[in-house]
Amino acid sequence: MASNFNSVAFIYDSLAGMVFGKSIQKAQSVWLDSIPDDGKVLILGGGTGFILEELDRLELPLKVTYIEPSSAMMSRARKRLPFKFIEVDFIQDTHRAAFGMDRFDVVMTNFFLDVFTQDELGKVVQQISSLVDKDGVWLLTDFVKTGIWWQNALIKLMYLFFKVTAGLEGNRLFNFEAYLSEEGYRAVKQKYFYFGMIRSDVYKRTES
Template identity: 45%
Template sequence: MNKGNFNTVAFIYDKLAGLVFGRSIIYAQVCHLRAVQPGSHILIVGGGTGWILEELDQLKMALAVTYVEPSSAMICRAMKRQPFKYIHVDFISAGYDGVSAGKEYDILITNFFLDLFKEEHLDRVLKGLYTLLKPNGLWLVTDFVNTDKYWQKALVRAMYVFFRLTTQIEADCLQDYATKLVAMKMSKASERQFYHGMIKSWLFVKPLTP
């Protein structure tokens, strides 16, 4: 899967995000963690440097986490956050398709991951991820969204130029991720917006029956 190689920006990724978006980019990714239940099996795809693992550990509940990240530099930084007190983490240096076929999870987290793909590829990615989620499972999505604000449109264009140059991601524009998930019969349980509406965080629930 050509979703880019973030090894070149791993050392500065979190600082750069914080410089541009402040704490908003953190708040957006943790706002729905309250939905996590003890004993959950969680799949995190494209987890980056792994700071969210510390947030999960702070929930003080036993959780089994599978952490999938294709960038070796990113996953190395995530692994250095060990040991954790409450959660157990299996690290997989691969794309989401590196997850064992037939395995299902209670919770799926894809933060700033879906925006890496062009639309035709994104549709395949969404279908593949859908199969990894148990019926009635939760899908936590945080990502940038298109808005009518000129400065936000300019910022999105600048981000894509930067990441296409530094990581060779395939996408060059945002898609309507929420609409695509609803079309897959996912139920939108919650939606919150951050950074003047440029970032949204959703909590989706997979139907019990197809």
Template identity: 35%
Template sequence: MAANYNNTAWFYDSLARLVFGSTLKSSQKHLLPLVPKNARILIVGGGTGQTLEDLANLQYEGLDITFVEISANMTALAQKRNAGNNRVTFIVDAIEQVQLAANFDVIITGFLFDNYPDADLPLTFDHINSALKPGGLWLNTDFQLTGKWWQPLLLKSMYTFFKMFSPIPVSKLPDVSRVFALHGYNAIASATFYGDFILTRAYKKLLKN
């Protein structure tokens, strides 16, 4: 189960801007133009809901969005976002506890999997994967280490800081790319930000997965 950032919701976005500027926002919206018209979308770990506004700026209506976020305080902020005329269903729970339909066109996970240890990631991934229809699109954005000396230091500082407010069961990044590869996903687009520390990537699910 992922960490709950309920206690940091009130300053989370401000802190993100202080450390990363507009990079976190830019990275998560970069591949949203790939979302097809009138798509059924599952957002997991949606935080304060910036992606809802970014989607509405691209498609003001026609989207059917299920927004899952474990933090009630984060969700309350997300509900104040302008999602246009798109339909949004908010669910406050850990994704592992949510009964998911199996016909979503798109899944969006932003800075979600960095909260899972390698041992727990496969079970959560399988659960989310079951909700994406064959041929569907998965947009994932998260941190990565590319060998630059400052990246592990910044990552450790981030984990240490947030552990002061809530239990976070990890101290290092899980191998997310490996899990996507094991499930046969094809990467169709990607981009890096903030000195390659942030990777956003679009995956396509095999027709038989």
């Protein structure tokens, strides 16, 4: 994944809010009650760190590993310190930095899988799956294809914008649910936001 979001970090949250209002924040927060009281949480591609403040509001002693490749995004996330309840290990690197770590009770990929090409996505999902504990959950929030013309146009515009500004290699959405299903996961909870264009899922292994 060669994309670098340093150039857009300073406007990322404002731009998202201007286009989607509070939908993106609500979607990322809706299933936080799925996190166990003393859980180990892995956040991949956390961006500017909004979700960290939401986790702290749970008032749970969570151990959070926060991985983000963009130095500018990471800098903004660190500025949200200190937190009252959660303990955060900030790692500026790609998702591969998590390989070899102990498994996590919760893995969060919010608007993360949509940056990968079709050739990369299957392997990435497989790699992330190996990080989820046997009885753990995978919280996935992302855009979904709807077949509605203006939403399709907006998705294409976003991909073009991030290709120009951040060198994004991915250029279209895929059916993430199908990829997770291949790794033995099923969605146990789903909720849609922004006219069905954003979906937030809780995935668990089918054998759990």
